[in-house]
Amino acid sequence: MTRTLTRKGTATRQRIVEGAAAEIRERGVIATTLDDVRARTGTSKSQLFHYFPGGKEELLLAVARHEADRVLSDQQPYLGELTSWPAWLAWRDSVVARYLGQGRRCPLNVLVSQLGRNTPGAQAVVSELMNQWQAEITAGVRHMQHAGAIDPQLDADRAAAALLAGIQGGVLLMLSTGSVSHLEAALDVGIDNLRARFP
Amino acid sequence: MTRTLTRKGTATRQRIVEGAAAEIRERGVIATTLDDVRARTGTSKSQLFHYFPGGKEELLLAVARHEADRVLSDQQPYLGELTSWPAWLAWRDSVVARYLGQGRRCPLNVLVSQLGRNTPGAQAVVSELMNQWQAEITAGVRHMQHAGAIDPQLDADRAAAALLAGIQGGVLLMLSTGSVSHLEAALDVGIDNLRARFP
Known part of the structure; x- marks a missing residue:
């Protein structure tokens, strides 16, 4: 609209x-x-x-978009400046802190479930969030490649997709188990592996 | 009970x-x-x-447990025999094929949502599945360490936790986007990084 x-x-x-x-x-x-x-x-x-x-449904969709924006803004300025290994680790900490603070209730997950995960509106909100999130991680990987800190042969977008999947799975497991350990493992192992990719 | x-x-x-x-x-x-x-x-x-x-709720919980068992049995015999790199790749293919075949409806996810993700029964089913899944991946990493194919210094359980998180996130993203690309990226990048961990 x-x-x-x-x-x-x-x-x-x-x-x-x-x-x-x-x-x-x-x-x-x-x-x-x-x-x-x-x-x-x-x-x-x-x-x-x-x-x-459109009533409550249209309002819920707008709230979902707002919560999706918050997911990204809560990771700033770190996510937008993945230009050194300390910056990557600061971002890692900001992601863990965000989800620890949020606890077992994920407002975006609740809204998407309520709207119906397969409805076009909910899908668009989730897809857009994931695309933006992945694009920012990819930009960070490319920056490190240009700076000579990661092998330029590495497929930056594929590495970012894998890291994003690990974060989503870590958050999902946290909602079920209450523990942040999978989220931490996904971030730490993912970043360690990027660091191991010397040119 | x-x-x-x-x-x-x-x-x-x-x-x-x-x-x-x-x-x-x-x-x-x-x-x-x-x-x-x-x-x-x-x-x-x-x-x-x-x-x-207990009526429908008790039956749904039993069905959820049955679907959780199927998640693991669909990955066999590969998941239980991660004893060579070809075996790891065969397992990778079996996971992708399973979720491609299942499409955008994940029966276990639907059941857990219906039972209530935070109810003790649903939580127990999900936790047990994740524990068993992670234990099998860990056993595979340890086997490769003993065989001299992965650095024995690597924390096998943490590596398995990260890979499991990537799989869960890949499946979750597939339910939203319809594409299996994040699941493939998580598996491929995760296994590539294990292979890069020479002793």
């Missing part, structure tokens, strides 16, 4: 999305009603309908 | 679980009723109650 909002309109819409995200983080996606969101954000029914004519 | 069943009882219970698993694979977990399972397996209400006094 492409719609042009005024600057004030954009701000109001963003305020509703952020309020809904906070409400869902506190109460869960099923318990949160549009009335809860209206009460929290001080918006009228007609305002909510104006910004989200 | 520990209960002693006769040999015939064990067979009947197993037949009900397998019938329910097939029904759920075909129709989905929500659409499948106990009546469907009874019709498919030719069992009476009292028989079903005898084997699953």
Whole structure:
């Protein structure tokens, strides 16, 4: 959907999305009603309908996109500056800290499940997040290759795909087991192996 | 629950679980009723109650355990015999083929979501599967270490944890994107890195 909002309109819409995200983080996606969101954000029914004519589903999709953006912004500035081995390790720590802090409830996972993992809207949010995430890791690998710290023969995008898969699996296992050990193993082994790839 | 069943009882219970698993694979977990399972397996209400006094939830948990067993048995004999690099590559192919064949519906994931990822029963099924899976990969790494094909200094269990996380993330990304490329990258990069660990 492409719609042009005024600057004030954009701000109001963003305020509703952020309020809904906070409400869902506190109460869960099923318990949160549009009335809860209206009460929290001080918006009228007609305002909510104006910004989200598709109702709760459209709002949930916007919240999912917001949570996906947060996944990436929580890893900054490290993820965007993977230009030295200390920077890679700082990024590794920021990822572990993010998921430790979040605990066993992953808001994005809950939203995607609720929207239906196979619906086009949910798929687009997940695909876009994974593409951006992988692109940033790939850029980091390429930087290290240009700096002479990783073998230039290494397929940077494939290495980034493998590392991203390890992170996703580590987070998934954490949601089931409560332990961050698989996430740490995936990051540590993945980064160790990149470091071992001397030119 | 520990209960002693006769040999015939064990067979009947197993037949009900397998019938329910097939029904759920075909129709989905929500659409499948106990009546469907009874019709498919030719069992009476009292028989079903005898084997699953906890009703549908207890049956779903038994089906989840059955699907978890299948995840491992589908990887055999390769997973249990990771004793040479060709064996590792044959295992890699069996994992990719299994998930390609399964497509975007992962019965175990659906069952665990339906039971509630955080319920003790679902958690036990997932933990046990992951523990067994990781133990088999670890045994393979150790075998290669003893055979002099991998550096004995390598932490076999940590390497196996990272590889397992990569597989889980690859499968999760396949459920969202429909592509097996992350699963392949995780396996290929993970195995390549083990092969690069010469003593």
